[in-house]
Amino acid sequence: xxxxxxxxxxxxxxxxxxxxxxxxxxxxxxxxxxxxxxxxxxxxxxxxxxxxxxxxxxxxxxxxxxxxxxxxxxxxxxxxxxxxxxxxxxxxxxxxxxxxxxxxxxxxxxxxxxxxxxxxxxxxxxxxxxxxxxxxxxxxxxxxxxxxxxxxxxxxxxxxxxxxxxxxxxxxxxxxxxxxxxxxxxxxxxxxxxxxxxxxxxxxxxxxxxxxxxxxxxxxxxxxxxxxxxxxxxxxxxxxxxxxxxxxxxxxxxxxxxxxxxxxxxxxxxxxxxxxxxxxxxxxxxxxxxxxxxxxxxxxxxxxxxxxxxxxxxxxxxxxxxxxxxxxxxxxxxxxxxxxxxxxxxxxxxxxxxxxxxxxxxxxxxxxxxxxxxxxxxxxxxxxxxxxxxxxxxxxxxxxxxxxxxxxxxxxxxxxxxxxxxxxxxxxxxxxxxxxxxxxxxxxxxxxxxxxxxxxxxxxxxxxxxxxx
Numbered sequence: 308x309x310x311x312x313x314x315x316x317x318x319x320x321x322x323x324x325x326x327x328x329x330x331x332x333x334x335x336x337x338x339x340x341x342x343x344x345x346x347x348x349x350x351x352x353x354x355x356x357x358x359x360x361x362x363x364x365x366x367x368x369x370x371x372x373x374x375x376x377x378x379x380x381x382x383x384x385x386x387x388x389x390x391x392x393x394x395x396x397x398x399x400x401x402x403x404x405x406x407x408x409x410x411x412x413x414x415x416x417x418x419x420x421x422x423x424x425x426x427x428x429x430x431x432x433x434x435x436x437x438x439x440x441x442x443x444x445x446x447x448x449x450x451x452x453x454x455x456x457x458x459x460x461x462x463x464x465x466x467x468x469x470x471x472x473x474x475x476x477x478x479x480x481x482x483x484x485x486x487x488x489x490x491x492x493x494x495x496x497x498x499x500x501x502x503x504x505x506x507x508x509x510x511x512x513x514x515x516x517x518x519x520x521x522x523x524x525x526x527x528x529x530x531x532x533x534x535x536x537x538x539x540x541x542x543x544x545x546x547x548x549x550x551x552x553x554x555x556x557x558x559x560x561x562x563x564x565x566x567x568x569x570x571x572x573x574x575x576x577x578x579x580x581x582x583x584x585x586x587x588x589x590x591x592x593x594x595x596x597x598x599x600x601x602x603x604x605x606x607x608x609x610x611x612x613x614x615x616x617x618x619x620x621x622x623x624x625x626x627x628x629x630x631x632x633x634x635x636x637x638x639x640x641x642x643x644x645x646x647x648x649x650x651x652x653x654x655x656x657x658x659x660x661x662x663x664x665x666x667x668x669x670x671x672x673x674x675x676x677x678x679x680x681x682x683x684x685x686x687x688x689x690x691x692x693x694x695x696x697x698x699x700x701x702x703x704x705x706x707x708x709x710x711x712x713x714x715x716x717x718x719x720x721x722x723x724x725x726x727x728x729x730x731x732x733x734x735x736x737x738x739x740x741x742x743x744x745x746x747x748x749x750x751x752x753x754x755x756x757x758x759x760x761x762x763x764x765x766x767x768x769x770x771x772x773x774x775x776x
Contacts, residue, residue, distance in 0.1 A: 325604065326667070327600070327603045327604045327605045327666050327667070327670075328604050328605070328606055330667055330670065331605050331606050331609045331610050331613060331670070332606070332609055334613050334670070334674070335609050335612055335613040335616065338613055338616035338617055338620060338674075339509070339616055341616075341620055342616055342619050342620050342623065345620070345623040345624075345627070346623065349623070349626070361488075363486065364486070364488055364492070367481070367482070367486055367488070368496060370547055370548070371474075371477075371478050371481075371496070372500070372503075373543055373547075374434065374474070374540055374543045374544045374547070374548065375474050375478075375500065376500075376503060376507060377536050377537075377539050377540040377543065378434075378437065378438070378470055378474065378536075378537070378540045379470075379504050379507050379508075380507045380510070380511055380536055381441065381533040381534075381536035381537045381540065382441075382467075382470060382533075383507055383508040383511035383512070383615075384511040384514060384515055384529050384530075384532060384533045384536070385445065385515075385529055385530055385533050386508075386511070386512075386515075386611060387511075387512050387515045387516070387519075387529065387607045387608045387610070387611035388515055388519055388526040388527075388529050388530075388607060388608070390403060390594065390597035390598065390601075391519075391526045391597055391601060391607055392448060392526040392527055392530070393406060393456070394597075394598075394601075395525065395526045395527075396451045396456075398453070400598065400730075402453065404594070404719045404720065405457075405719075406456055406457065406460050407460075407594050407719055408716045408719050408720060409457050409460040409461060409464075410460040410461075410463050410464050411464070411590065411712050411715055411716050411719075412464070412712070412716060413460065413461040413462075413463070413464025413465060414463075414464040414467050414468060414712065415464075415708050415709060415711075415712035415713075416464070417464050417465045417467075417468035417469075418467075418468045418471075418472075418708055419708070419709075421468035421469060421471075421472040421473075422472055422476075425469070425472050425473045425476055426476075426552060426553045427552075429550045429551065429552050430473050430474075430476050430477035430480065430550070430551050430552070431477060431544055431545070431548045431549065431550040431551070432550065433469055433472075433473035433477075434469070434473050434474055434477065434540070434541070434544040434548070435541045435544055435545055436469060436473075437466055437469040437470055437473060437474075437540070437541075438537045438538065438540045438541030438544070439541065440462050440465050440466045440469070441462070441463070441466035441470075441533075441537050442534050442537045442538065443459075443462050444459045444460075444462040444463045444466055445459075445530040445531065445533050445534050445537070446459075446534070447459030447462070448527055448530040448531075449527060449530075449531075475497070476553070477548065477551060478493075478496070479493060480551045480553065481549070481551060482496075484551070485549065485551070501622070501685075502619075502622070505615055505616075505618060505619035505622065506619070508611075508612075508615035508618075509612045509615045509616055509619070510612075511611075511612075512608045512609065512610075512611035512612030512613075512614075512615060513608060513609065513612050514529070514532070514608070515528075515529040515532075515607075515608040515611070516606055516607065516608025516609050516612075517608070518532050519607075519608065520606065520608070529608075572694070573755055574694045574752065574755055574756060575694055575695055577748050577751050577752040577755065578687075578690055578691065578694055578695075578752060579706065579707045579710075580745075580748045581641070581645070581687075581745050581748045581749055581752065582687060582707050582711065583707060583710040583711040583714060584714070584741050584742065584744055584745035584748065585644075585645065585648070585683060585742070585745050586711050586715075587710075587711050587712070587713075587714035587715040587718065587741070588648065588652070588738045588741055588742055588745075589676070589680065590711075590712075590715035590718075591715060591718045591719065591734060591738055592673070592676055592738075594719060595731060595734065595735075596610075596614075596673050598731065599655075599659060599664075599666070599669050599673075599731065600666055600669065600670060600673075603664075603666035605666065605670070610670070613674060614673065614674065614677040615677070617674045617675075617677035617678045617681065618677045618678065618680050618681040619681060620678060620681060621644075621677070621678040621679065621680060621681015621682045621683075622681040622682075622684075622685060623681075624678075624681065624682065625640055625681065625682050625685045625686065626685075628640055636763050637685070637686040637689040637690055638686070638690065638752070638753060638756060640682045640683075640685075640686045641682075641683060641686040641687060641690065641749060642746075642749050642753065643679075643682060644679040644680070644682040644683035644686065645679075645683075645742065645745050645746050645749050646746065647675055647676070647678065647679040647682075648675075648676055648679045648742050648745075649739065649742045649743060649746055650675070651672040651673070651675040651676045651679070652672070652676075652735055652738050652739040652742055653739055654668060654669075654671070654672040654675075655669055655672045655673075655735040656732060656735045656736050656739060658672060659731050659732045659735060660732055661732065691704075714741070718734060718737065718738070721734065721737070
């Protein structure tokens with residue numbers, strides 16, 4: 308009887324593998340078709356006469372993009388196979404959780420001081436430093452020594468902090484101070500960068516799958532492949548960018564000003580609560596999706612590209628929803644994003660039940676979470692810009708990051724002490740409860756700001772003036 312059950316379980320695994328493989332590729336193609344259709348529709352609907360033909364600006368924008376996009380591509384290339392690599396080195400899930408906690412902790416620590424470091428060192432030098440530290444981080448993945456991998460995670464945290472501070476700071480300073488272009492063009496440049504960031508992430512997932520599986524080079528291959536991209540990032544920044552610095556503000560004054568803003572404005576406090584709860588759950592999702600889908604034969608690179616395509620679809624839907632035709636507000640879309648994640652996590656609580664796993668349902672739930680992220684991030688970005696004074700944004704965001712990463716680390720440590728299968732299901736249950744709290748915070752924020760005209764999209768034209776390449 309026991310032997311028959313074992314054979315039956317083995318047969319289920321054999322069947323599920325090809326099914327999950329075909330499902331992942333099919334979903335990827337469908338999502339890609341949807342994204343392409345929406346983008347072509349947007350391009351056709353775009354009114355004429357909005358393209359900037361200033362050759363100096365276009366050259367400057369291209370100089371920035373060629374460095375920034377290489378850095379983003381190298382970053383995304385490593386994402387699909389990180390968990391799989393640690394698993395390939397025969398580490399237990401608890402040990403892998405500690406590696407992720409180390410990465411999160413270093414990200415928050417370096418993130419707190421990255422702005423001051425970049426201003427002191429210089430933005431160009433910081434971008435070159437990013438390419439060096441991230442290359443070292445990739446090289447540590449060649450080692451199976453646990454301590455070396457911990458050092459690599461710390462270097463990864465430093466690199467992530469530099470990626471999200473130095474490059475944009477360099478561009479803004481050059482745009483305004485050196486070239487004297489209109490400040491109104493800055494959001495358009497970063498909006499375009501956000502779109503191509505999604506495209507690069509989708510391409511990176513396919514590339515990671517190609518080198519790891521199609522070419523049979525194993526899960527370490529994407530990390531090795533990222534090193535030449537990082538070397539080009541540093542070389543292009545070194546030889547084509549000028550250096551710039553900024554006046555440093557004391558770290559203690561930055562944090563003190565941010566805390567005052569946080570405590571004096573209920574809108575800021577509620578927005579920070581939503582961000583901390585929502586994004587901590589997303590960090591835990593980043594950890595859990597591989598062990599949930601990989602045992603069922605899912606192609607990790609294609610699954611990751613599908614996630615990124617779903618996120619791009621969410622961003623496209625945000626742009627459509629806030630356009631002149633529908634004129635929905637970011638507050639509505641933030642509420643919708645949180646609701647979608649709550650629903651998805653409840654789905655995952657059932658689809659990861661031990662002995663009754665449903666990888667297809669889990670995959671759909673993960674895609675819904677990524678779709679919600681595509682709605683959430685532009686909504687949150689808009690509301691932050693409107694609610695938080697520009698001079699206090701760095702300090703307030705520091706205070707947002709601390710509870711965010713603490714919650715994520717706590718979740719991973721709880722998982723570290725849990726039984727493998729029950730731990731995954733329990734973690735999704737806990738995440739569901741956390742997202743219900745986020746939903747309550749959204750309701751509180753909606754109550755506070757429902758008559759606040761400042762938090763409405765001022766121009767229903769769909770997107771800002773966009774000088775294009």
